[in-house]
Amino acid sequence: MTNPARVLVVEDDDAIRASLVAAVESRGWTATSAPDGRDLEALLDTFRPDLVVLDWMLPGRSGIDLARVVTTHGDAGMILLTARDGVDDKLRGFGVGVDDYLAKPFVMAELVARMTAILRRRGRAPGVVEIGDLLVDLEAGAVVRGGTPVVLTGTELRLLGFLVGERGRTLSKTQILTQVWGYDNYDPNLVEVHVSSLRRKLEEHGPRVIQTVRGIGYVVRAA
Structure with a gap:
């Protein structure tokens, strides 16, 4: 087995961000987080996440803009959290490499299941x-x-x-x-x-x- 999967959470809501980190760590994965995308490039280079969970509506650069950055820094999987669940919006995300969407408000167990599925496909869900x-x-x-x-x-x-x-x-x-x-x-x-x-x-x-x-x-x- 390789070392535990690494998950980066980018979410501006403090309570949601803390809950996401706790959920990731409860699975035995390693987590780090940020309230926005200002330091995203540095985090991608130093933390080297296997999966990035992005909020769409962030201060500064949007989740879609950040998703484009993620694709230039390796092959991390991506989940976009958003209240925008229209077909056109989803197509925009899939077009820049997003693996999955989850609409807010969401059930944490569903998000964890979706994260696990992406990591498993990438050989990073621990057995x-x-x-x-x-x-x-x-x-x-x-x-x-x-x-x-x-x-x-x-x-x-x-x-x-x-x-x-x-x-x-x-x-x-x-x-x-x-x-x-x-x-x-x-x-x-x-x-x-x-x-x-x-x-x-x-x-x-x-x-x-x-x-x-x-x-x-x-x-x-x-x-």
């Missing part, structure tokens, strides 16, 4: 990863160790998903901060605290699988 006696199902948000379910927080699940997705590869704290938290300017101790908590929960049911590589970071190996 089940098995490492020794550890089973990680990011899509279902389930972790089982030695036959026993392990209850993790959303952050711990994203962290474990990234680590097992890159199993066998030593990851620096900066890499982990960027992929799990979406930003590398946090205190590296944040990684240590969450790795320690994650280890404690996993090691209640089996030997250590998250190894420390002194002076570098962490690596997941089968026990």
Whole structure:
């Protein structure tokens, strides 16, 4: 499995944006967000999203204009959130590379299902990863160790998903901060605290699988 899917949310309504980010992270995916398109090019270059969720009616550049920018920065999938659901409007979006539409107001479960479908078509919807006696199902948000379910927080699940997705590869704290938290300017101790908590929960049911590589970071190996 690759590292968790990355989803960029561009939405000017603070409450909707926060709900979207929470929904993305609850699936074990990595999320980052912006209230408008001013920094879109930089986000596309640094975050490299697999999927972009765009509001049509944004301050400054519209979602349609931003969709054109997305298509010039890789092959990320796109969902456009809009109250404009006329055929002509949809054709405009499809013409610039939008994969799907969802009219506002929407049901979050439907949006998540549509995001999952696009990511699955692109090979980026996570399945089940098995490492020794550890089973990680990011899509279902389930972790089982030695036959026993392990209850993790959303952050711990994203962290474990990234680590097992890159199993066998030593990851620096900066890499982990960027992929799990979406930003590398946090205190590296944040990684240590969450790795320690994650280890404690996993090691209640089996030997250590998250190894420390002194002076570098962490690596997941089968026990």
